[in-house]
Amino acid sequence: MRRFLDRHWYAYAMVLPVVVVIAVLVLFPLAQGVFFTFTDINEGNIANPILDRPASYVSVGLDNYLNILSGDASYGAFWSTLVRTLIWTFGCVFFHYTIGLGLALLLNREVRGRAVYRVLLVLPWAVPAFISAFAWKYMFNAQYGIINQFLRFLGLDDPPVWLGQSDWALVAVIIVNVWLGVPFMMVALLGGLQSIPGDLYEAAEVDGATPWQRFRNVTLPGLRSVSSTVVLLGIIWTFNMFAIIYLITGPNPNTRILVTYAFERFFSGASRDFAVASTYGVLILSVLLVFAGVYRRALRKQGEVW
Amino acid sequence: MTVEAASVKVVRPGVVARRPDRKRSERSRLASVGLHGALVVASLVAVFPVFWVLVTSFKPDAKAVETTPKLVNDSSLDNYARILAGEKGDFLAWFGNSVLIALMTTVLAVFLSATTGYAASRFRFPGKRSLMLSFLVVQMFPFAVLIVPLYNILLLLGLQGTSMGLVLVYCTTAVPFCTYMLKGYFDTIPNDIDEAGRVDGLSPFGVFWRLVLPLARPGLAVTAFYAFLTAWGEVAFASAFLSAADESKTLAVGLQVFVQQNRTEWGHLAAASILVAIPAIIVFYLVQRFLVTGLSSGAVKG
Numbered sequence: 178m179r180r181f182l183d184r185h186w187y188a189y190a191m192v193l194p195v196v197v198v199i200a201v202l203v204l205f206p207l208a209q210g211v212f213f214t215f216t217d218i219n220e221g222n223i224a225n226p227i228l229d230r231p232a233s234y235v236s237v238g239l240d241n242y243l244n245i246l247s248g249d250a251s252y253g254a255f256w257s258t259l260v261r262t263l264i265w266t267f268g269c270v271f272f273h274y275t276i277g278l279g280l281a282l283l284l285n286r287e288v289r290g291r292a293v294y295r296v297l298l299v300l301p302w303a304v305p306a307f308i309s310a311f312a313w314k315y316m317f318n319a320q321y322g323i324i325n326q327f328l329r330f331l332g333l334d335d336p337p338v339w340l341g342q343s344d345w346a347l348v349a350v351i352i353v354n355v356w357l358g359v360p361f362m363m364v365a366l367l368g369g370l371q372s373i374p375g376d377l378y379e380a381a382e383v384d385g386a387t388p389w390q391r392f393r394n395v396t397l398p399g400l401r402s403v404s405s406t407v408v409l410l411g412i413i414w415t416f417n418m419f420a421i422i423y424l425i426t427g428p429n430p431n432t433r434i435l436v437t438y439a440f441e442r443f444f445s446g447a448s449r450d451f452a453v454a455s456t457y458g459v460l461i462l463s464v465l466l467v468f469a470g471v472y473r474r475a476l477r478k479q480g481e482v483w
Numbered sequence: 484m485t486v487e488a489a490s491v492k493v494v495r496p497g498v499v500a501r502r503p504d505r506k507r508s509e510r511s512r513l514a515s516v517g518l519h520g521a522l523v524v525a526s527l528v529a530v531f532p533v534f535w536v537l538v539t540s541f542k543p544d545a546k547a548v549e550t551t552p553k554l555v556n557d558s559s560l561d562n563y564a565r566i567l568a569g570e571k572g573d574f575l576a577w578f579g580n581s582v583l584i585a586l587m588t589t590v591l592a593v594f595l596s597a598t599t600g601y602a603a604s605r606f607r608f609p610g611k612r613s614l615m616l617s618f619l620v621v622q623m624f625p626f627a628v629l630i631v632p633l634y635n636i637l638l639l640l641g642l643q644g645t646s647m648g649l650v651l652v653y654c655t656t657a658v659p660f661c662t663y664m665l666k667g668y669f670d671t672i673p674n675d676i677d678e679a680g681r682v683d684g685l686s687p688f689g690v691f692w693r694l695v696l697p698l699a700r701p702g703l704a705v706t707a708f709y710a711f712l713t714a715w716g717e718v719a720f721a722s723a724f725l726s727a728a729d730e731s732k733t734l735a736v737g738l739q740v741f742v743q744q745n746r747t748e749w750g751h752l753a754a755a756s757i758l759v760a761i762p763a764i765i766v767f768y769l770v771q772r773f774l775v776t777g778l779s780s781g782a783v784k785g
Binding site for chain 1: 518519521522525526528529530532533535536539547548549550551552595596598599601602603606608609611614617619620621622623624625626629630631632633635636640651652654655658659660662686687688691712715716718719735738739742749752753756759760763764766767768771774775
């Protein structure tokens with residue numbers, strides 16, 4: 178034991194603060210949150226130290242899970258919401274990745290004004306999310322929003338009501354999130370591109386590879402490890418991306434994803450249903466854990482050590 | 484100390500490999516036009532929303548909702564003057580709170596993730612693998628759902644309603660990703676430097692503080708940027724954990740209230756948004772030249 182501590186004490190000393198903070202502020206709340214999913218806790222029966230009222234919620238077993246998984250509309254229509262969440266997540270990450278990669282490839286060339294283009298293209302990342310949400314909400318307005326004015330100018334007499342009760346709202350929030358998320362992907366992939374040794378391209382060129390073959394056989398394999406990391410992170414972040422939808426369309430059922438519904442359940446309504454919100458949280462976490470496991474296994478099959 | 488930071492930089496393999504010095508054959512004029520065209524269009528799309536808010540911020544509220552868009556329409560600095568004078572809420576107090584909270588979060592998150600990232604990069608210790616994995620899992624937690632338990636704990640610790648409580652909560656969001664990023668960056672700094680420092684009699688902490696940290700400046704800059712933005716733009720936790728008094732709000736919370744009360748005052752909202760975006764853009768401008776190197780080495784190594 179003594180030798181063990183002698184050898185490792187500075188490593189543990191450096192890690193300890195983070196472990197303590199995470200344990201106290203993440204793991205413990207998580208355990209409590211999981212516990213809540215088996216109760217009927219809400220604003221009315223939670224312990225309230227200000228009113229000096231003891232907790233009076235009771236255990237309900239698996240009822241919350243059963244109610245939600247039945248797909249009942251009064252519990253957020255879990256399955257159709259899940260499908261919408263998947264459309265949202267994969268739609269966003271697909272465009273983040275493809276547009277980000279395209280721009281990174283352009284920026285990786287010798288282009289005059291590259292530094293300026295880079296600053297401009299990364300700008301959406303620097304703008305706080307609630308400001309971007311406000312800007313886009315203003316631009317998407319059906320009457321005076323500049324987007325519809327532009328569409329009318331192009332001759333489209335009847336442009337969509339973007340943020341109304343239709344699937345256009347989902348399209349709109351996906352557009353906003355794509356705009357918001359491309360810079361991160363672009364910067365990460367640009368770094369990945371720049372770490373591919375130039376010799377490989379020269380060798381390919383000597384061997385007579387076409388540009389497409391160079392892209393397929395040098396660029397993409399060289400980007401594999403960056404891509405697998407950023408795509409996984411992108412999926413996790415987008416799946417749980419709450420601010421954009423919440424700030425732009427609010428409780429619109431056409432843009433409802435799992436996280437926003439949990440939040441709706443949590444904050445709105447007279448009763449503030451903490452139990453159902455927590456159950457949603459546990460289900461979200463389960464979906465993501467399963468996904469990460471599958472993803473990791475798929476990568477390992479391709480010989481990736483991650 | 485015999486190891487000079489400047490002389491060491493030359494041997495770093497990452498930097499050498501990162502320079503794309505391959506010269507392609509001359510590009511045709513058409514390809515050149517296409518390349519610039521694509522970049523210009525993309526830049527316009529990236530910048531336009533911010534530009535449009537800027538244009539709107541000078542217009543009176545009534546002109547901001549006209550159905551024929553104009554760049555200038557009775558534009559003036561009135562919106563800014565009124566907001567800064569506090570007519571729409573205690574804007575300057577919110578601003579101060581936000582700056583304080585964001586800076587504290589930045590300092591704390593960079594410090595925590597630097598030590599953790601360094602330990603994970605240099606030392607083998609039991610539990611390292613599960614620690615890094617848990618950082619990935621922590622990012623999967625829908626934090627919206629942790630709010631009630633978090634509220635209880637902050638209350639228990641006496642931090643509910645204080646800036647410090649909020650700073651700690653932000654750190655739990657920022658630190659896991661920052662640690663990944665910095666671990667990757669530290670991995671690109673050769674271990675020889677540490678060994679040379681140890682031979683010269685530095686403690687493990689001395690090596691970290693005096694040799695490795697100065698070399699990791701790009702990585703630290705990106706981490707700081709990320710942590711700053713996490714705290715600067717956050718709405719949900721700030722509205723749940725700060726006391727309801729007007730003068731203790733952050734900008735994000737104050738502006739939300741403003742939005743709910745004045746749905747039609749687009750001109751004022753735009754001006755307030757620009758004022759909020761300015762500090763973030765300043766921070767961004769300071770770190771942007773480090774962004775690619777700092778982020779990439781982190782992401783490459785995962």
